[in-house]
Amino acid sequence: MFNWRWRLREQESFLSPKGPGFHNTSRMSMNLNGTSVSFRAPKTKTSSNFEQTRPLCNYDLKKLQSAESESSWKSVLLANQKWDFYGPWLTGKLAHIQLTITINKPVAINEGLNFFHPRAFENGIASLLSLLYGSRFSAVSGEQQWFGPVNWRPLANQPFGARFDVTVNPCVLEDGIDCHLIAPVDKHHLLKICCKIKRSPVFTDQKPEPSIDEWIDQAPMLKLAGQILDSFEITLSPEAEAQQREALQGLDDTSLVKEFPPLKWEKPAER
Amino acid sequence: MSANIQPTSSRTIAGFHNGIRITIKPDLFPVFQNMQSLALQGNHWARLSVGYLKSLSSGHFKNNVFVKDNGRLESFGEYTIILPGCRASFHRRQNGEFYIYSLEADSNYADLQAAEKKPGLYHANKANGEWSATLLPDAKIKERKSNIVAIADQSGFVQDALEDARDAATSSVLTNSDYVNDNGFDFHFTAGAKKIGGLRNINQARNPDTDPKLHESAIQLAYTMRHAIGVKDVKWVSEGGGSGVLTQAMRILKDRGINFSSANHRVFFNGISTNLVMAEQLARDIGLKFSRTTHKKNHFNPHQVFGSGLASGYTAAYNRYKQDESHTALKFGTDIVKEAGSARSALATIGITGSAVAAAMGVSATAIALPAGIAFAAAFLPKLVKGGGAIAEANFPRQYNKIKGKF
Numbered sequence: 001m002f003n004w005r006w007r008l009r010e011q012e013s014f015l016s017p018k019g020p021g022f023h024n025t026s027r028m029s030m031n032l033n034g035t036s037v038s039f040r041a042p043k044t045k046t047s048s049n050f051e052q053t054r055p056l057c058n059y060d061l062k063k064l065q066s067a068e069s070e071s072s073w074k075s076v077l078l079a080n081q082k083w084d085f086y087g088p089w090l091t092g093k094l095a096h097i098q099l100t101i102t103i104n105k106p107v108a109i110n111e112g113l114n115f116f117h118p119r120a121f122e123n124g125i126a127s128l129l130s131l132l133y134g135s136r137f138s139a140v141s142g143e144q145q146w147f148g149p150v151n152w153r154p155l156a157n158q159p160f161g162a163r164f165d166v167t168v169n170p171c172v173l174e175d176g177i178d179c180h181l182i183a184p185v186d187k188h189h190l191l192k193i194c195c196k197i198k199r200s201p202v203f204t205d206q207k208p209e210p211s212i213d214e215w216i217d218q219a220p221m222l223k224l225a226g227q228i229l230d231s232f233e234i235t236l237s238p239e240a241e242a243q244q245r246e247a248l249q250g251l252d253d254t255s256l257v258k259e260f261p262p263l264k265w266e267k268p269a270e271r
Numbered sequence: 272m273s274a275n276i277q278p279t280s281s282r283t284i285a286g287f288h289n290g291i292r293i294t295i296k297p298d299l300f301p302v303f304q305n306m307q308s309l310a311l312q313g314n315h316w317a318r319l320s321v322g323y324l325k326s327l328s329s330g331h332f333k334n335n336v337f338v339k340d341n342g343r344l345e346s347f348g349e350y351t352i353i354l355p356g357c358r359a360s361f362h363r364r365q366n367g368e369f370y371i372y373s374l375e376a377d378s379n380y381a382d383l384q385a386a387e388k389k390p391g392l393y394h395a396n397k398a399n400g401e402w403s404a405t406l407l408p409d410a411k412i413k414e415r416k417s418n419i420v421a422i423a424d425q426s427g428f429v430q431d432a433l434e435d436a437r438d439a440a441t442s443s444v445l446t447n448s449d450y451v452n453d454n455g456f457d458f459h460f461t462a463g464a465k466k467i468g469g470l471r472n473i474n475q476a477r478n479p480d481t482d483p484k485l486h487e488s489a490i491q492l493a494y495t496m497r498h499a500i501g502v503k504d505v506k507w508v509s510e511g512g513g514s515g516v517l518t519q520a521m522r523i524l525k526d527r528g529i530n531f532s533s534a535n536h537r538v539f540f541n542g543i544s545t546n547l548v549m550a551e552q553l554a555r556d557i558g559l560k561f562s563r564t565t566h567k568k569n570h571f572n573p574h575q576v577f578g579s580g581l582a583s584g585y586t587a588a589y590n591r592y593k594q595d596e597s598h599t600a601l602k603f604g605t606d607i608v609k610e611a612g613s614a615r616s617a618l619a620t621i622g623i624t625g626s627a628v629a630a631a632m633g634v635s636a637t638a639i640a641l642p643a644g645i646a647f648a649a650a651f652l653p654k655l656v657k658g659g660g661a662i663a664e665a666n667f668p669r670q671y672n673k674i675k676g677k678f
Contacts, residue, residue: 011464048431049437050434053400053401075399076399077401080401093427100401138385139385140379140380140382141379173385173386174388198428201462203427
């Protein structure tokens with residue numbers, strides 16, 4: 001009730017925020033060189049001056065350029081949307097989800113690289129995660145700030161791909177979970193869909209200070225992120241299917257690993 | 272804890288040989304030792320806190336010391352010192368020394384900053400069409416092509432503060448949106464649930480320079496500003512209630528006798544919701560430049576109108592006339608007319624909207640009023656549309672900016 005953006009009341013106890021509904025959302029689809037990617041998501045709903053990017057109908061993977069050349073991956077943003085979650089009875093914004101869809105391609109490409117090969121795909125994910133999270137360390141203890149991948153699930157109904165989460169290290173940060181879906185769209189390009197869930201930190205004079213899980217419910221955000229990621233449907237183009245057959249030729253085990261333990265990153269020594 | 276409690280024993284932390292002796296409760300001594308060892312290891316915030324605590328032995332209170340009103344003489348009163356990562360309470364004993372009886376230290380301050388729970392300085396840049404913020408752990412700005420430092424309003428999310436600060440940085444008259452998009456900008460983030468100043472926190476809006484709630488953020492901003500003197504042409508753009516933090520930071524710098532005259536820095540108050548006259552006066556005192564159009568206020572937004580002061584537009588204009596020799600009486604007159612004009616047009620638009628709504632109501636109620644209502648609406652519709660933009664900006668700023676950005 002009264003889950004609006006205005007904040008007129010102080011939060012005094014545990015609250016469950018409410019975000020946009022998922023029931024009557026329309027399906028959006030993108031065409032990436034014949035490979036079609038479609039998903040359902042609500043319209044952007046946020047109270048900040050957010051610059052949203054809506055997906056186009058057609059993309060040419062060969063023409064996708066990126067300004068960022070210093071890193072080992074090139075990435076291009078296809079879509080960027082954000083949903084706010086408001087607390088009941090005018091307690092204001094408590095959390096948000098940010099959805100980003102990107103196409104990623106390694107800068108240095110080996111001749112034989114084919115992301116439809118399970119081992120190459122797993123290596124690609126490890127390299128991409130190291131780029132995104134591998135340089136974030138606690139300034140105090142030097143521990144890594146993020147753990148990932150956790151909750152690893154190879155996709156069952158789709159041609160090829162995996163779902164997993166990246167969560168914060170509870171010893172360093174309090175809150176944050178990024179839900180990912182990564183799938184190859186051809187032999188050199190990985191499609192990455194990421195839902196970042198962020199709750200507001202606890203600001204209260206209550207002593208002892210409640211932890212974030214005792215203060216704001218995470219379930220509504222996890223539910224929406226799960227619904228969005230569940231709705232993704234990827235149909236490979238004939239060329240991509242040929243590349244997949246080529247990669248899987250002669251392999252006894254064509255499935256992804258059952259368990260993918262979290263990666264460990266080391267803080268580089270100073271000076 | 273009251274000042275009556277007599278310590279049985281204490282440990283000295285500063286003023287061994289000269290100055291005023293600073294003593295600490297024995298069970299808090301390990302906390303202080305831990306802070307000191309962190310400071311020696313190079314922890315920025317610990318170094319700052321230890322330095323401040325030790326500097327109490329000079330006997331001179333800086334403005335980060337707040338006096339608790341306990342009805343005693345101030346010379347024997349209780350004090351609280353608020354620093355980034357540390358909060359200490361102390362009182363003066365009869366032999367003149369200061370006795371610290373409470374010390375709360377966040378040894379993991381940098382991690383709390385990363386968790387968006389504490390204020391900090393961030394660099395925002397746009398890569399792949401997406402804005403992202405990076406914490407600058409030493410809280411110092413670097414020389415860039417466009418030296419814009421936005422001071423965001425209090426928020427629980429760094430991402431939201433970034434998006435609002437970006438809007439302030441690009442919409443101010445001092446900056447150019449292409450520059451901001453290409454080079455990024457720095458912004459100072461204040462963590463908290465409420466907005467600063469405005470009609471809801473009117474006391475904070477009237478006296479932002481002495482508000483203890485803003486102090487932790489302001490002391491960091493003052494540190495950033497002090498170390499930015501070497502960088503030329505920095506533009507400090509406050510967004511909404513960020514002006515409160517900027518005001519208190521300028522007060523801290525003024526009390527330390529720091530002057531920016533040689534550095535050619537400018538300030539801009541975008542949508543100011545705290546005391547405008549005080550902010551301009553402090554900027555003038557420490558040699559920060561600002562022009563007549565340096566503040567932007569929407570007369571439809573009660574938080575901005577009441578927060579910055581009802582007559583602040585006129586008082587600020589008078590102050591500019593009195594304090595600045597190049598500001599002639601003619602310019603003062605222009606300022607007054609402009610201020611009066613914008614307020615009057617705001618009132619007129621509100622009046623027209625009200626009467627147009629009344630006329631529309633009349634239309635539905637009685638058939639006789641119909642032609643009159645249509646004539647009235649036809650006469651005032653252009654004015655209504657003209658004023659509508661400002662009303663929309665005041666009440667739905669995000670939607671207004673979103674639509675504005677499409678053109």
